[in-house]
Every structure is written in C-alpha cells, then in structure tokens.
Amino acid sequence: MKTLKTFLKTLGSAVALAVAAQVAAQPINVSVGVRDPIYAHVYVAYIKGYFQEQGLQPKLVVTGSGSRSAQLLATGQADVVMGNPEHVLVISNEGRPVVMLAAVDQRNTFGNIMVNQDSDIKSIADLKGKSIGVTATGGGAYYYANYLFMQNGLKKEDFTWLNLGSVANMQGALRAKRAAAVVASLSMMEAGKTEKYGRVIFDSRDTAAWDKVFKGPMPSSVIYALTANVDKNPEMYKRFTKAIIQADQFIRSNSAGTIAEVIGPEMGGQSIPALSHAIGEYKTVYWRSNGLRIGLQEFDRWQAFAIDNGLMTKADSAKYGYAALVRDVGAFTP
Numbered sequence: 046m047k048t049l050k051t052f053l054k055t056l057g058s059a060v061a062l063a064v065a066a067q068v069a070a071q072p073i074n075v076s077v078g079v080r081d082p083i084y085a086h087v088y089v090a091y092i093k094g095y096f097q098e099q100g101l102q103p104k105l106v107v108t109g110s111g112s113r114s115a116q117l118l119a120t121g122q123a124d125v126v127m128g129n130p131e132h133v134l135v136i137s138n139e140g141r142p143v144v145m146l147a148a149v150d151q152r153n154t155f156g157n158i159m160v161n162q163d164s165d166i167k168s169i170a171d172l173k174g175k176s177i178g179v180t181a182t183g184g185g186a187y188y189y190a191n192y193l194f195m196q197n198g199l200k201k202e203d204f205t206w207l208n209l210g211s212v213a214n215m216q217g218a219l220r221a222k223r224a225a226a227v228v229a230s231l232s233m234m235e236a237g238k239t240e241k242y243g244r245v246i247f248d249s250r251d252t253a254a255w256d257k258v259f260k261g262p263m264p265s266s267v268i269y270a271l272t273a274n275v276d277k278n279p280e281m282y283k284r285f286t287k288a289i290i291q292a293d294q295f296i297r298s299n300s301a302g303t304i305a306e307v308i309g310p311e312m313g314g315q316s317i318p319a320l321s322h323a324i325g326e327y328k329t330v331y332w333r334s335n336g337l338r339i340g341l342q343e344f345d346r347w348q349a350f351a352i353d354n355g356l357m358t359k360a361d362s363a364k365y366g367y368a369a370l371v372r373d374v375g376a377f378t379p
Contacts, residue, residue: 070102071281076123078111079180079212080313081230082324083154083266087127088308089292098291099284109210110181118143118271125270125285129153129185130347133269133370134356142272144372146286147337148264149293154331155186156193156249156259159229161222162242169197169247175225178207178215185265186228192354193247196258212313219243231323232315239319250330263347264339272372279374286337286376293337301325339371 073096077084087105090096096103106123108114115132117123119141126132133143160166166175172194179187187206194204207224209215212233218224220242229237229245237243249255268289275282296304305320312320344367351357357365 070097070100071284072102072104073125073281073285074104074106074117074123075285076106076108076114076117076126076128078108078114078128078184080107080311080315081212082232082305082308082312082320082327083230084127085296085304085308085324085327086149086289086292088311089295089304090288092307092311093292093295095288095291095295096285099288101281101284101288110184111186112181112183118269124274125268125282127266127268129188130264130267130269130370131185131188131351131354131356133267134351134365135183136271137365137370138357143269143370144272144275145264145339145370146268146270146275146282146372146374147289147376148267148339148343149289149333149337150264150266150327150331151262151333151343152249152255152259152331153185153189153265154249154327155228155230156189156247156255156265157229157231157234157245158190158193158226158247159219159234159237159243159245160226161219162237162244164222164225164244166225166246169194170199171246172226173199173203176205176207176223178209178218178224178227180210180212180215180228181208182206188354188356189265190228192350193258195354212315216242231326232312232319235319235322236315250326252330259346259350261343261346263343263350265347267339275372275374283374283376286374290337290376293332296328296332297334301328336377338373338377341367344371 077087091105111128114126114128118126119136133145136143209218215227219227234245301324302321304324305317309317352359
C-alpha cells in the first residue's frame, strides 16, 4: 500500500509538472517561406518537439516566400523568421531594426538556375529577353539570382520576373514553358532531372562557379527577429535559438534519409527520394560544420555582396555592421 501511495504521489507530481510546463510555455510565432528542406532546421525543431523542450509553444506559419515572412515580422505577426539576411536590411531600412541570431548555412541553396529540358538556353547570358520564375520578387532567391544575372552582363530590363509563389507553381511554369527559367532549390533540381523536364545552367554546388560570383562562404539562411523584441524578451530568443541548435545536432547525427522521413509530411508532397537527395547535398555543401554562430569574416563578405547588390550603400556599412546586425543571445554557451 505504501508503495502504491508513493507511486501515485510521484505520478501526480509528474502530471502536475507537465501541466505547469504546458501552462508556462511561451507562445511564439515562427515563419518560413516555403515547404522545402532549406528550412529543415525549423521543421526538425518543430516536429521533434525541441521548441517545446525549451519551454516554447510554437505556431509555424508558411507564407509562400521569404519576403512575405519578412513582412509578417515587420508587422508584428511573426516573432522570429528563418530566411535570407537581405531581409534584415530591408526591414531595418524601414525603421524597424532587426538582428540575426544564428545562421544554418554558408552558401545560398536557392542560387540555382534551371531551364526546360528542351530549351536551347545554354548560359545565363542566353536569358536576355526571357521570363524568369521565382517564388516572389524581394525574396532571398530573387536577390541572389538578380545579382547572378547582373554579374553575367544582364541588366534589369533584359528579363521579366514571374512571381509564382510556390515550388509547385514554379515546376508547372517550367514544364509548360511559361517561364524560360526558374530560380530552383536542390529538391526542384533533382525532381527536374529525375522527371526529365529541367536542366541546370548554374549550380551553386559548384564551388568554383559560386566563388567566381559570390567570393566565398557567407550566411545565406539565418534566424532573425526585431531588435526591440529581442531586447524585450531575450530569454525567449535564447530558447528558440537553442532549439535550432538541437535541430542542427540531430541533422548532423542522422542520415539524409532519416531527416527526409522526419520532415517529409510537411514538405508539400515532395517525394522522399528527392528530399533525401537534396538534404544529402545540404549536409555536404551548404550547411555549416562548425556551429551556427555567425563569424565576422563571413559577415563582411555578405555585407560586400549586399552593397554590390544595391541593398545598402557603402555609407551605411558602419550603421549596418556586425555589431549592429548580429546578436549573441547566449544560446551558444552551455
């Protein structure tokens, strides 16, 4: 009887703690652009319960593009976003200072250009006078592709952007030849190759090709939030970043196939083999191997890219320097 009473008391305490933890969980609105493994860190943290382990109650909002996620942050409808650092500048320029808390990659995974399999287009220069599909102008993929085109001798008036909103829409536009080319993720490239409807003319996995244009590694997919919100509630952002670090540890410790199986139900119908292939490439080429903290040298390289791409002026380089745009909320210390 005493043993039973002890068991019931222990069980009651455990239930009480679980209820208390649920009540105390901090709601947090998290936004990403699309259902693609480029955002695997957020999806893994969400699906595996790492946010909950950190005392957070996440609501995940998928907007259809990085620029729309940025808009949610700027208008207070999202607390934190995973997306391109270029949006940090866009929002900050609108008078809402933003800081980056971590980076998951060292090269832009959407920096690929794919044309229809039957197209006679062979190079970026051949896109003059053509229509280019992208999730949304103003999104991260747009900035990288636009810069790539400029570096290959094209001017803004030489091509037309098509705002297509989703991976499925971009695939459809390329199949139907409504777009001469699309700015493609790795999973899109793999699907295009497997299903024989797409051919790649710029591949960001090619280090020499990447370095020729972008000059080396730099943060391209970051966790960011309004500076005022981070100042107001640093503990929430510390917990969020810790959950992303947990996801990174899971990603490093598991195979591409395992990760694909975990996030597959949230990927909008993309096949597990295509997801697994893309994730394998991310692990090999894109995702960081030395932690998610943003370093000064890579930041400086990204800042130079932002200046050359017209996202900021040289006069603003001090205003938007490392100390202003990168924040350590204490998540990287044990």
